[in-house]
Amino acid sequence: MNYFNRLLFVFCVMFLPAASLHSQDAEPWREGIGLYRNILFVDEQQSVRVKVTTKQIKESGNPKQWQLFIRDFFHNEVMSLTSAQTSMSVDDNNMWVTIIIPRVHALPSGWYNCELIVKTANPDITNTADFCVVPRRFQINPADAYFAIGLVPMSVPKHRQPFIREPVAIMLEKLGVHACKAFYYWKDVQAAADTPIDFSEGDRASTILTGHSILLMPTLEDYPQWSWAWKKGELRPGQIPESDWAKKKFTIGMPQPDEASYRAFVAKMVTRYKGKIPYWEIGNEVNSVHHGCSETEYANLLRWAYETIKKIDPKALVVSSGLTGAKESWIKTVFDAGGGPFCDVIAFHPYRYPDAIPEKANTERAEGYGLRSFIDDCRAFKDLADKMPPRTISGKKPLVWITEVGYSTWGLKGMALHTSVTPEIQAAYMVRMLLLGQACGIDKFFWWRIESTSGGGMGILGSVEDECQPKPAFAAFATASRLTEGFTSSELEVLCDQTVYVCRIKRGKDTIYALWAIAPGKTAIIKNTVSITGITITGSKFTVEPKQGECRIGLSDFPVFLINPQPLIFQ
Template identity: 30%
Template sequence: MDDHEPTKVSRRTVLTASLASATAAFLVANGGRALAAPATTTPGNGLTVRPASFGAVFAGTRARFDVTTGADSLDWTVRDVWGEVTRSGESRVRNGRATVDVETGNGYHTLEVVASRHGAEVARDRSSFAVLEPYRLPHDSPFGANTHLPPLELLPLMVTLGITWARVDLTWTEIEPPPLAGWTPDVFQADATVELDRTVAHTGRASAKLVNRTPIADNHYATVSQALTVRPNTTYVFSAWVQGQNVRPKALQFTVRPDWGSRVDAPSGTFGWTKVVFRYTTGPESVLTFRLLSSDVVGAAWLDDVSVTVEGSDANLLTNPGFERGLVTGYNFDTFTPYFKALSRNGINPLPILDYANPKYDGGLTPHTDAGRAAFAAYSTAAMKRFRGQVGAVEVFNEFNAGWFTTGPASGDPKYYAALLESTYKAVKAVDPSIVVVGGVTYGTALDWLKAVFDAGGMAHLDVVSNHPYVGIPESPDAIDEAEREVAALVRQYNGGRAKPVWVSELGWSLGDGLTAAGYLVRGLVLSLAGGVGKFFWYDLVGDQNFGLLNEIGADTYTPRPVYAAYAVAIRMLTGATLRGQDVAGPLRRYVFSGRDGDVAVLWSTDPRTAVALPTDRALDVVDLTGAATRLTPLDGKVHLTLTGAPVYVRTTARATQNGRFDVTAPPLVRTSDRTVTLTYVVDNSGGADAADVVFTSLGKDTRVTARRGQRVEKAAAVPLTSLAAGRNTIVTAVSAGRHQVGRLMTAVVVLDVPDGALATVGVPDWTDHELALAPGSYADYPTRFPNDVTFTAGVDDPAQAWSYIQPGPDDGWAGSRVHRFTLDFTLASAPTTDLRLVVYLLDTHNTAPGTVDVALNSGAATTVTLPGGSGAGYANGSALDSGVSPSQFTVSLSAAHLKAGANTVTIDKTSGSWLVYDALGIYPA
């Protein structure tokens, strides 16, 4: 990362927030004797909503949820993917249990349940869910997903999704374990060693041994560590057995934070096996690293029987916690065998990746010698023999060109990759000549790098070329087809004019805005097929900083994101289909595929919205990107649509034309206090169309508009906001003539929840940062413009001069890698008798490291707020009204007991993670 730019937004940005909520208490035990009290647990909210179908994915038209609650009544609402309420109802609670049974059409939906006791709300919960058309896919479908090594219970969700390929790392060190398999030893500038000890153990036959002969000094240390994926806002219990000889005080410490803070001391001196236990509650982070750290003299220390569990669970999340795997000789496939068997049983083809280095060879660097390549080939041979008959294709390495998965002389070098590809290709083909060897596997299409690989002879040692055509966030995928055609042309150039298949084995977007990601998925998939790609794999299956098709929200709890439903629909529509035609007309995109069920056109617009007409002599079903279908009947030989960046499917070969006869527009932003939104309906017969008498139906309200032949009529109507939620919404409007719907129109509107009676404000809530200092995009000037951070007096200072649009976090090296404090001073005429509230409107947050803020009133106790992941683009893009940035807001109660007449102060500390971007903030009555 350039030190003068905000943290960039790529799957490759390995950045987590400085972790919030470290527990102050920890437990040290010696021989099982407790020396400190264990941490307490936080009670739940008395409401649990669980889908009757695992993963909240339902086949058919009904969705059922089982509810447990201490309340006496439940009210629920269902919203569609566009944010509109489509169903609502009540459920009776009996003996603490209730059922929410919803009949809804196909598509992506969100259920919200509100629990009340004696008429007062006590809790609420939400769950996304998807309703899909049942479908049995052929075994040779070209669609897959990157799955890593998921829990086996996710296989039904993979099958229901419709993928028939699963890309999975068959990592070398997992199959041929190094001495400290699963662990990372690291010595920096210290005279120290970290190694496997086969003679000393707490249990079993081995432990990790650390020796450090260097007295304490800056940046001199030795560590042994293991990173693991975690869930936000979850308490984890860390425990380890440690033994030591001649350990200086504080020379041996445990930590899990990425900044190595909140350290827990191990014993000092010489001591026998001692158990150290501590707890840690995560903030928004998705990765923790368990680390034993030595920064001073340690004669010798041994680590064994390490455990990391979710509090209340016995499941150890660590790999090789007892260091026994280092005793294994030869190859071991136990980690992968159950998954490969499960894939085969479910008709899913594995695409294993042979990847990375092994500490046993070439000094742990990427293979760069004949001996290292021979060892890599031997591991490849063993893997192909073990999974013979289950594996039909295999990739050689992963993103070798990028440099982030390679080290040493070979790092990123195409000549070294060509040599590794050759030896691996020969090894795989010697086992089974029918196995397809996939090479290249580049980050981006990397034409120059591929050319260098081919110049070094690589073309002869691959059957398929794969790539990962990622684009920046929040850029759209609209150039992917041309990029893939360039790859295919390069292949033909080096293969005597003959083609070889090209696959996209990774593509995804780390976007908090799931609807935008869903649209990009369909567009990226369609454009890949249009570019001649033979197989397409989405990255990723679960979580992974908003890349996932599924949310991981708790133990054994997964729910779909909009991208899951969008991918399922695309698979059902396009499996077995071939591209028949395509055209680009201004912002309009049209791709026609021909398949078993006839022709289907995939349509979208690169503009925010474009009104179009489709000629037809029959009724057409328009299917939106998550599967909801609308039947349109032609009026005067045409049906009418609004196309957006979210593609739709229509079974027609007709070309859409712009400037449709019917349209609807809305103001870009309204406030909940407005209670209505004014929509403007248009009937345009100025092109000579016959008279029309139609009804526009928006949010349940009908508005009739009549226009004579040749006349253009606009009519405004106020529509209630009651069925829209705060945030970004899309209003879907039906246009009907008589008993038939003839049009489906869409318009976006932002609903902002802005309270009345502001007592102090900074900026105006409007989904822009234009009225704030340094906006939009001059983040690099922050350290010089605000060297002491921000202090702002409401009613006195000018936001354009005194309140920075961006507040950096500790992860931001360009702003000093520290906590930054923003201070808001405001005056009250009298001491309030009731609480006030601080409402903070954010334009965007970092997508992978949103982190936390601490809010305090008048130097009192701070309230920690965990921020949602945003788009990561808001540092440079000053408006959410016409871009993919992801606004959010949070509210903090300001107790009347701590407010006073006269001067008051609120401080906002960015305590972890990367930057946030402000829209506005204010003090309001509660």
């Protein structure tokens, strides 16, 4: 059954004492939002219920028998329950099956799929739902964290429901997110030059996230028409007529703000959130058709923002616009045009075609989107940062952040770049890119994004309309964060004719090894005389016992983690 069919079901989490098994009271932090009830956390004692909405239930009468099968990420059956072990309540539209888990350890950390078979007088009803069990997050100073994620815009028209709410922040905190990115659309918060900025949504979002030790990076973009330096119908140097612009016969040329208006807006934003918002990203994908400007224009914009921000809040970091694609030559031209000293962080968005796997170059793909390997993309930006002049204020070299990257699980119409991959492959590519980024010296990594939208399934959760069921990538993000966040070093070794990848990650006294293969039939042979603890991509533990002085682990697309205080020797 495909992923869309699984999204017909809502996995609801209830925290119930044994005496109140049939109670339908939701756990407090989830009340009123109707989301995340399929995400279980190990510090909670839980019962789980499955909600199915279908006309078949009405037609089947009051079902008396059913069976529940729970399978893990690798399709292994881990639990089977019958109607004698669970309870069901039926109303006019819904069927509820309550799964009793006296202690959460009955299901260890991991991602699971639940198949429900209801016996009826008509053909049996069979459907599925997804859920996961997530361990406690690794504690770290949020400013030092590597793992981050993208959210929906924090500036929204008043008629729309805001996304950043208290339950969202609690879920992000429990997941292990320490920083997030959210678009801030200037045009949505200031209708005219002589009207005040509406800070209400920004105030609420920043207060909520800060209260859960999550750092916020607004991306300032989408300039109101009244602020444009060149007005509709006018031409600027090198600009083509608007008649051709409307026909999309252009490469770069979206309206940019005038200096006075932009500095005034940035000053008001930074003054409002000084000490609350530590990062400011200046524009989004400014080298693209949709958001773009010339390199010289962006050099000016970056300087205006940097000077304004640092005058008010010297500790805040100014992040250059994440570039669409790994195109360091574009931002180098910006720096050569005078923008070099005016950013603390160089950002890019190394999206790749699905057939351009992270480890390999694909000569059939476009520059910046898979023509090089993801490893070479990261190294190119690190090399650019190393050659940059010191930052104006700090005197240090700029950091390098990936502020967006992702793969869609149901594609974007008309965009070959975002052709669909399976939820399992999305999880594999995400973890491999996270690990490779660490090894290449990337300082912070934002996956795009937390939830999926109707326009594209890049999120590690399903869409809000489908109550945000977790994809395997949700559990994989949590696993990688808990195992490698706070790392002090990461070294990459490539073995077996460039087909086996090993990351050696140091954190405290432990060495964590992440291993995977991009070719079938590969086995890691480890010289060892004691058992080794392993953890799968979604957090399930396993043990490898030695035989004749060595441990053997079959490798695949899906990384496995090994934790050992002593170095391991691979053959």
